[in-house]
Amino acid sequence: MSEPSVKLPQNADELLRDFPVAEPDFDAQAKAIEARLKGSPGGIVFDDLLRAPTLAAEPGEPTLQSSTRAAAAPKSNFAEMARKSVQKSDNDRAELAKELIAATAASRRPDAEMVERVRAASRPAVTSTPLPSNDASERTSGVVARTAATAPTLPPKAKPPKTHPGTIIGIVGVALALAASLALFIRSGQTEAPTSAALAAEKAADAPGAVQPHTAGPAPAATKAADGVMSPDQLAAPQAAVPAAAKVAAAKAAAGGAGAPTPAVAGKAAPAPSGGAKQEAVVLEDDPEPPKPAAAAPKPEAAPEPQLRPAEGSASDVPLSPSAGAVSTALSSVRASAQACLAGQSDPVTAVVTFGADGHVLRVSAAGPSGACIQAALMKAHIAPFAKESFSASTTIRPP
Amino acid sequence: MVTSARQHLPERTDRELVTAAREGDAEAFGLLVRRHQKRVYRLAVHLLKSGAEAEDVTQDTFVRAYGALDRFDGRSEPFTWIYRICVNLSLNALRSRKTRRASSPDDPRIEGLLVDNRPAGASPARSSADKQLGRALVEGIDELSDTLRTTLVLVCIDGLSHAEAGEVLGCPEGTIAWRVHEARKKLRSMLSERGFNDDDIEGKE
Secondary structure (H helix, E strand, C coil): CCCCCCCCCCCCHHHHHCCCCCCCHHHHHHHHHHHHHHHCCCCCCCCCCCCCCCCCCCCCCCHHHHHHHHHCCCCCCHHHHHHHHHCCCCCHHHHHHHHHHHHHHCCCCHHHHHHHHEEEEEEHHHHCCCCCCCCCCHHHHHHHHHHHHCHCCCCCCCCCCCCCCCHHHHHHHHHHHHHHHHHHHHHHHHHHHHHHHHHHHHCCCCCCCCCCCCHCCCCHHHHHHHCCCHHHHHHHHHHHHHHHHHHHHHHHHCCCCCCCCHHHHHHHCCCCCCCCCCCCCCCCCCCCCCCCCCCCCCCCCCCCCCCCCCCCCHHHHHHCCCCCHHHHHHHHHHHHHHHHCCCCCCCCCEEEEEEECEEEEEEECCCCCCCCHHHHHHEEEEEECCCCCEEEEEEEEECC | CHHHHHHHCCCCCCHHHHHHHHHCCHHHHHHHHHHHHHHHHHHHHHHHCHHHHHHHHHCCCCCHHHCCCHCCCCCCCCCHHHHHHHHHHHHHHHHHHHCCCCCCCCCHHHHHHHHHCCCCCCCHHHHHHHHHHHHHHHHHHHHCCCCHHHHHHHHCCCCCHHHHHHHHCCCCHHHHHHHHHHHHHHHHHHHHHHHHHHECCCCCC
């Protein structure tokens, strides 16, 4: 036992250490214990008897929690505050903060005047928006001095207002992007845009119920396209949407709209082509520009505009290429006569039919002894005119 | 059995006796009982202020300890583990009392003070003063809270170190030291009220 800090009177400690207690017969008690152990060895022992006794804490008793909290508590907030002030400000207020650090390091309480000066110096730093004041020299925080960006209000030693580097980079980036967009726009305009714009302007002037500038939204069919559901016609001829969009752009320009639309917008504003009924898919062998997904279609830069032929009447009536349904229908109409050529035979014959721009068959390629008969039969097929020079489709003629 | 056990008393430590008792050696546990029953009884007397209850608690302490030998993890000394059971049983007995009584007619401490156990050559006046002081100490100890009284008995009467008392009560040594300091301060104040004034106090706080 350690030396007690509180001395008791006389020989109280000696008496405590050897306190006289009337003792029972311990030998008899030990035998009684042994007898109990033989009768019921141990019995049930609850865990609470083996745990630490639950004794109420005395008032003012130190606890582990409070001592830990006391150890973790910061010794001085003034030092940290002054250190931050030194880091943030490089003007004369740093001297004041250093003085405060020195005072804290010297373990002396800073006087009221010094604390008030530091508080006054750091007060504007709490908010990034300085309060309006007639006397700008009252603003003593370094943060305010840098962000105020008003030269007359700065002290002579203050640095000129700085622009954040991120702002400069952003402005340069935006300028470069604008320049690149302008260059692309001019480049595309020199090659194909004038033709499209001229056609569009012409159409916008002729067509009744032309798209108004304020109703630049797509037609119902095009709305479907915007929703990701396109008709087979649109899939077969995505390029047809581009000149039509250019028409909207030209109409906007003619109506004195607020500037030409961007190519992306023009691509999206594609009206539905004429004859937009759903048709079956056919094997189109000579399709130089296969259908593209709706997502890739609107970009004019990625998908160059189609080569347009000189207009033969209304541009909106001539699709770029015939639809698969139209080709299938035309071939079906002459299939029976072609099959008759194979009477008595067992092998099918594959024929390639090439349509001209006017919709008539230019040539038919068919092999075998019945090739001439099949060619003659298929030459009677006819489809609606289209813009391309020619269009080929293959079909298999089976014996009847 | 007792004779043979006493022959082995200085040779076997408490841990060895516990290990042997776990393996079914009843004699080894008997040795453990005889080695610690007096201290356990004195501890129970100071906590319960009753001889009969202290005897019951002492018996219960060893019976329960025997039943829980398998749960002794060996991280502490066996006697501190037995002390903990004794303190728990004593506190349970105190809490089961309907009223807190100041003194008991069979308080072994008072009986011990009445027995003339002065050493040879001691003056009768000194013996009488010691008895008066002893009675005042008993009253002062009994006025302490259970927390302070238990800690004071373990450290100042039974002679446990702060670390050992901390093991028994399950608290840090610093808490034990604070409690001992607080108990002694109150005890000195009580003794002063009973005429054992500051003139007799040696040292300072």
